[in-house]
Amino acid sequence: MKLKNNIDLRSDTVTKPSIQMKAYMMDAELGDDVFEDDPTVKKFEEKTAQMFGKEAGLFCSSGTMTNQIALMVYLKPGDEVICSREAHIYNYEGGGIARNSGASVRLINRSSGIIYLEEIIDNINPNDIHYPVTSLVSLENTINRGGGVCYPIKEIERISNYCKTENIPLHLDGARLFNALVKTGVKANHIGPLFDSISLCFSKGLGTPVGSVLIGSKDFIQKARRVRKVIGGGMRQVGMLAAAGIYALENNIDRLSIDHYHAELLANALSNCSWIEKVMNVETNIVVGYLKENYQTEEFIDRLKNDGILAIPFGKGRVRMVTHLDVSKEDVEKVISSLKF
Ligand SMILES: *Cc1c(COP(=O)(O)O)cnc(C)c1O
Numbered sequence: 001m002k003l004k005n006n007i008d009l010r011s012d013t014v015t016k017p018s019i020q021m022k023a024y025m026m027d028a029e030l031g032d033d034v035f036e037d038d039p040t041v042k043k044f045e046e047k048t049a050q051m052f053g054k055e056a057g058l059f060c061s062s063g064t065m066t067n068q069i070a071l072m073v074y075l076k077p078g079d080e081v082i083c084s085r086e087a088h089i090y091n092y093e094g095g096g097i098a099r100n101s102g103a104s105v106r107l108i109n110r111s112s113g114i115i116y117l118e119e120i121i122d123n124i125n126p127n128d129i130h131y132p133v134t135s136l137v138s139l140e141n142t143i144n145r146g147g148g149v150c151y152p153i154k155e156i157e158r159i160s161n162y163c164k165t166e167n168i169p170l171h172l173d174g175a176r177l178f179n180a181l182v183k184t185g186v187k188a189n190h191i192g193p194l195f196d197s198i199s200l201c202f203s204k205g206l207g208t209p210v211g212s213v214l215i216g217s218k219d220f221i222q223k224a225r226r227v228r229k230v231i232g233g234g235m236r237q238v239g240m241l242a243a244a245g246i247y248a249l250e251n252n253i254d255r256l257s258i259d260h261y262h263a264e265l266l267a268n269a270l271s272n273c274s275w276i277e278k279v280m281n282v283e284t285n286i287v288v289g290y291l292k293e294n295y296q297t298e299e300f301i302d303r304l305k306n307d308g309i310l311a312i313p314f315g316k317g318r319v320r321m322v323t324h325l326d327v328s329k330e331d332v333e334k335v336i337s338s339l340k341f
Pocket of ligand 1 (some may be wrong): 061062063064065067088089140142143144173175176201212
């Protein structure tokens, strides 16, 4: 596949660091982070945690790792986590809930991926030796399989209050949380305290080459640091990668609104394409289209590929396009004219 001149809408993970980001990375002060000696990693972890009103952070190689570490801290074999049937932790982390934590999972089925307090309450097991112990509730914001929808903050507040009174930890897979904050205007230091832990990705919309940060209390992050070491995730002079994250926090958050606008334009064009039945409501940077019956996802993808546009299949009869900082206004215009069939 010739990638260079393609307009790559497969994911917001495909972004490459800008010249300015690279220059900032080159200047990073380094040390051995397993000895907690890397000043740039420390600065990045602290800056991220403070932004969300949390005590501490842990820099990891991926969002799968930050989620899985959090699950391993909360869950013992035989425990149960409540999440959506659409959740990334369930669908796209290689069965890690079972493999890493030995835990059982209670899925709530709703295509948006939003789960409501009443459903959570209904799915908490009674204190009875027959049942797995409900030890965690996990939410996602924005919701990838929900087409990038933002979790309603009022619902998060209700769930958070309930979990606090019931002493059930609440985790957030916030791979695209910055998109949700930019879209809804909710402040980081408002949403942060509603969760016990949050996983944040920097290699998606924020445009770093790699990296996620897990944030939570000092005690939680101390436990998470131990788990990260066990699974081989302790890294040494990674201040250069952390520097990319610091650069992203300072420069790449507000511009996410541009990606959201581009996604709206694409959604509009996609809904006018004759092969498309409907388009999921777009709130952030993810556009999901449903093909009409008798049209094949692969053929649709190939047709765009001939015009140098890359999209991906997204479940049966669905295609996904994601906007990001390497997709320009001109790119969006090209895609719009290519969708006129
Ligand atoms: C991308 C993503 C992750 C993490 O993926 P990695 O590729 O492991 O960084 C986690 N949750 C959601 C919702 C995601 O979209």
